[in-house]
Amino acid sequence: MENAVAIDRSNRRIGISPEMADQCLTCGTCASGCGATGQVPGWDPRKAIRAIALGLEQEVIDSKWPWVCTLCGRCEYACPMGVKLLQTFRACRSLRPREQVPGPLHKGVMMARQKGNNLGIPRDDFLFLLAELGVELENDEETPCPGFYVPVDKEGANVIVTVNSKEPFGEPDDMKFWWKIFYAAKESWTVSSTNWEGVNWGLFSGDDENWRWQAQQVLENARRVKANTILFPE
8 A cells, every 4th residue: 555656757647556446445435524525526535536546547637626635634534444545636736737737836836946935026125024024023012022133044043934925925924923932932043045935835736856946945044054943834
């Protein structure tokens, strides 16, 4: 069962071993525990896994099912036979041509490669925003934080904080909640000036190459400033 799913990228097929087909009882327990069941007409976890086992994997790959599925794991947790549903459905995502990945996911992955974050926020704009928000928090009318500032690229900080780019883009005040905790706890922390994105859309879109690349940037930032801990927004 550990090797139930094999991906052959040369001919874009998912191969499922006979053991997996034998293990699936078609009982529907996976579908009954799935929050996405009923969201895509004609599909649920049971139907998708059976279609793949019967050689109809391309129909699953071309459907909306792998993208409506959130990969939460409830189906696999509920499965009495331990079928590797999550591994299978994520493989379906990875086999979708990148230009056909729905929504902004692939565009965000490429933006992260080029700009260091999913929404393409320029470095100078990001740093200006951090400085401005730091001043606001220092002089906050309800809970002022005297002497507060946002430490950027602080070497030797205990925690390096990654950021969900939607916060500086559209909800910048949300970042202050973390900062207030750090201030009250007298925590030593920092934010990287580059490649600071904390949401890895390569993971979500099935783009393993860029998933690894973005994860490596986060690790390199932590090593560069000699931080002990990486904090992710999700």
